Amino acid sequence: MKNILIIIGVLLLGVACRKSEIPLYKGGEGLYFNDSMGDSTNYSFANQIEIKTTDTIFLKMQAMGELASRHRKIQLVASGSTNATEGIHYKLPEVILPANHYTLLFPVILYNVPELKEKTFRLELKVASNSDFVDGAGIKPGPQLYIRYTINFNNRLIQPDYWGALVNIFGEYSDVKYRFMIETLGISNFRPDWEQGGTVSYSDFLNYAGALAKALDEYIAIHGPLLDESGKEVDFPL
Amino acid sequence: MQMKNIIKVGIGCCLGAVLTSCVKDNNEYTFDDVNLVTVTTTDTVFTVQQLQNLIIKPTLTESLSNTGDTYAYEWSVNTTASLAEDEDEGTENSNPDLLSSEKDLNVRITLSPSKYTLKFTVTNNKTGIKAIKKYDLIVNGAFYEGWFVINNKNNSGQVSFIRKDGEVFMDPIKGLNSVGLNGRVLGAYSAISSQMRQIYVFTDQEAARYSVDDFKLSATDSRLFNEKINFTDPFYCLHSMDQYMINSGKVYATLAPVFGVPGRYSQSFGGLDYEAFPYLFMGDEYYTSIYDNKNKRFVHSGYNTRSFTVFGSMDDARYDLRNVGKTLIAADKGANDEYYILMKDDASDLFYYGYNPSLASPARLTQAIKNSPEIKQTTSIVASGLFQHLYYSSGNKIYLYDILANSSRLLFEFPVGKNIATMAMYKDERWSGDKDPLSNKRLVVATNQSSEGEVFYFDLATTGDIAGKNYVKSFSGFGEIVQLSYRSPNE
Numbered sequence: 001m002k003n004i005l006i007i008i009g010v011l012l013l014g015v016a017c018r019k020s021e022i023p024l025y026k027g028g029e030g031l032y033f034n035d036s037m038g039d040s041t042n043y044s045f046a047n048q049i050e051i052k053t054t055d056t057i058f059l060k061m062q063a064m065g066e067l068a069s070r071h072r073k074i075q076l077v078a079s080g081s082t083n084a085t086e087g088i089h090y091k092l093p094e095v096i097l098p099a100n101h102y103t104l105l106f107p108v109i110l111y112n113v114p115e116l117k118e119k120t121f122r123l124e125l126k127v128a129s130n131s132d133f134v135d136g137a138g139i140k141p142g143p144q145l146y147i148r149y150t151i152n153f154n155n156r157l158i159q160p161d162y163w164g165a166l167v168n169i170f171g172e173y174s175d176v177k178y179r180f181m182i183e184t185l186g187i188s189n190f191r192p193d194w195e196q197g198g199t200v201s202y203s204d205f206l207n208y209a210g211a212l213a214k215a216l217d218e219y220i221a222i223h224g225p226l227l228d229e230s231g232k233e234v235d236f237p238l
Numbered sequence: 239m240q241m242k243n244i245i246k247v248g249i250g251c252c253l254g255a256v257l258t259s260c261v262k263d264n265n266e267y268t269f270d271d272v273n274l275v276t277v278t279t280t281d282t283v284f285t286v287q288q289l290q291n292l293i294i295k296p297t298l299t300e301s302l303s304n305t306g307d308t309y310a311y312e313w314s315v316n317t318t319a320s321l322a323e324d325e326d327e328g329t330e331n332s333n334p335d336l337l338s339s340e341k342d343l344n345v346r347i348t349l350s351p352s353k354y355t356l357k358f359t360v361t362n363n364k365t366g367i368k369a370i371k372k373y374d375l376i377v378n379g380a381f382y383e384g385w386f387v388i389n390n391k392n393n394s395g396q397v398s399f400i401r402k403d404g405e406v407f408m409d410p411i412k413g414l415n416s417v418g419l420n421g422r423v424l425g426a427y428s429a430i431s432s433q434m435r436q437i438y439v440f441t442d443q444e445a446a447r448y449s450v451d452d453f454k455l456s457a458t459d460s461r462l463f464n465e466k467i468n469f470t471d472p473f474y475c476l477h478s479m480d481q482y483m484i485n486s487g488k489v490y491a492t493l494a495p496v497f498g499v500p501g502r503y504s505q506s507f508g509g510l511d512y513e514a515f516p517y518l519f520m521g522d523e524y525y526t527s528i529y530d531n532k533n534k535r536f537v538h539s540g541y542n543t544r545s546f547t548v549f550g551s552m553d554d555a556r557y558d559l560r561n562v563g564k565t566l567i568a569a570d571k572g573a574n575d576e577y578y579i580l581m582k583d584d585a586s587d588l589f590y591y592g593y594n595p596s597l598a599s600p601a602r603l604t605q606a607i608k609n610s611p612e613i614k615q616t617t618s619i620v621a622s623g624l625f626q627h628l629y630y631s632s633g634n635k636i637y638l639y640d641i642l643a644n645s646s647r648l649l650f651e652f653p654v655g656k657n658i659a660t661m662a663m664y665k666d667e668r669w670s671g672d673k674d675p676l677s678n679k680r681l682v683v684a685t686n687q688s689s690e691g692e693v694f695y696f697d698l699a700t701t702g703d704i705a706g707k708n709y710v711k712s713f714s715g716f717g718e719i720v721q722l723s724y725r726s727p728n729e
Binding site for chain 2: 201202204
């Protein structure tokens with residue numbers, strides 16, 4: 001009997017301790033707009049190098065939660081302060097987030113209709129709830145991730161928000177001057193590299209200023225002075 | 239019964255294992271001496287010039303004698319800034335380059351000029367025990383100061399170098415890059431500032447930029463320019479906040495690093511129709527100016543500007559900058575920031591023009607040149623930075639034009655057939671420190687005879703004449719020389 005008790009004791013020791021499983025947090029899945037510059041963007045057909053009848057804005061989106069081993073459908077819908085009409089001013093296709101991916105570029109198609117010359121339209125987007133993203137956008141988890149995203153668009157030249165930093169190089173803004181710059185240099189984004197998201201260096205600006213001054217001289221030699229929308233002669237100070 | 243015995247035996251074994259598993263340590267050990275090596279050298283800091291051999295013969299002392307141990311050796315170098323930093327961090331912070339596996343170091347150093355950490359590792363092949371010694375290694379540039387002799391040998395361009403101490407390097411670009419210049423060389427210009435140590439080399443095929451310390455290639459023309467440029471008569475200079483290049487009458491520019499990261503050169507300057515003589519005038523009042531040989535006038539530009547402007551009218555000007563009416567053939571910077579210029583009219587008569595862009599009214603003395611033999615044949619001049627003296631050459635002769643006396647005198651004549659290709663005045667242009675006593679007192683002359691080039695140093699007396707009426711040094715072995723250019727020391 002004593003021996004049996006000893007054996008039973010040894011056996012019980014062997015099974016007494018077991019490593020416990022720690023449960024992991026499992027949150028819901030969400031889909032967000034990811035933009036380091038904010039929750040909106042402005043687009044003008046007139047600001048582009050080539051005037052198009054339709055153009056596509058790609059919105060970077062990021063999924064939160066576990067990676068899925070299946071393809072998932074993503075649908076955006078207009079919401080809130082939207083005054084643009086789907087099918088007339090824009091189109092929102094259905095897009096697939098591939099399996100085992102968590103980011104994608106969502107294409108928003110814009111149409112250059114005549115009324116864009118007179119009016120700026122607003123498209124406020126949010127993620128539609130569906131079987132793959134039941135929670136839709138979910139809860140906003142941190143900076144640069146947004147539940148809603150707004151596109152303001154028209155077909156009028158828009159003075160870039162960074163122009164103030166370039167006045168000493170390019171002079172005062174005018175639509176005619178800006179269009180001349182776009183056509184001469186073949187670029188429309190002159191955001192300086194000392195601002196977030198900018199790519200144009202000071203050295204580049206000097207070269208651009210020289211090229212623009214030369215091009216303007218050639219234009220004047222053929223056509224006479226270039227006048228802007230307010231009747232003022234266009235010039236470049238450098 | 240049998241089962242009962244097995245259980246008893248099992249329990250007994252377990253008890254036995256428990257009783258014998260722990261034994262008290264009585265701290266009684268046996269020690270054996272190992273052979274350790276001590277490394278001794280003559281110094282802990284070594285300085286070597288690039289392209290010279292670094293020789294170090296360490297003395298190794300073993301702690302045990304007659305062991306018969308053998309050793310492996312390794313000399314390596316890394317680019318860490320100082321010995322102290324390495325020891326503080328306890329780890330190497332870059333991948334070392336192996337210099338030698340011999341005990342005594344004797345290798346040619348091709349490292350770029352900088353400060354390095356030199357490491358000597360002695361490994362006992364039997365025990366694996368290492369002895370490590372670290373030293374500071376300072377590599378000085380081989381091309382720290384001297385004359386670039388731009389020449390073509392066997393139809394191939396080379397930038398030779400006469401170092402200040404007299405050592406000559408015939409083709410360092412090829413020696414350090416394994417490939418030489420592409421095409422016939424047209425010119426080379428160094429640019430030295432606190433943020434820049436570069437040399438631009440132009441051939442009839444391309445432009446390239448190298449580090450002036452070690453001739454490592456840093457950019458070719460596809461990275462320097464937005465357009466393909468066919469070089470014919472290139473000129474380059476660094477001026478404060480901008481870098482300029484002139485070729486085929488057009489001026490291009492980019493930023494100097496003191497003002498920002500230099501990008502590609504601009505398009506050719508606009509603003510006016512012009513054809514620039516390949517020379518840049520720099521001043522305090524008028525930052526940059528050129529002479530427009532097409533319209534026979536001076537024009538100017540501001541800093542960071544990429545176009546030219548015509549001068550305004552000036553009441554006290556000695557001549558009209560907007561309408562000089564002559565063709566510029568040679569220019570050089572003289573005394574007190576004034577430029578000495580030779581121009582010719584339509585009848586090919588020569589005129590002297592003084593131009594000082596550091597003054598509000600730059601147009602200075604002008605006069606028809608008189609009493610100056612063979613000056614009409616000259617194509618280059620050299621200005622004294624001390625006096626109103628201008629040196630010109632014609633064939634195998636050197637003349638001095640005294641501006642105030644408006645007459646010239648013969649200073650030196652080479653043997654017939656040894657014609658002067660180009661001349662330069664040594665000018666110490668460092669911002670700090672005492673000026674070299676030879677500054678503006680050494681005339682450097684390059685000659686060509688057939689396709690063989692030579693360089694001569696002439697020291698000048700205070701009268702401007704050649705001291706001793708002869709050269710003091712000469713260097714030969716070059717190809718056909720096209721230009722002389724001075725490499726100032728790093729700032």
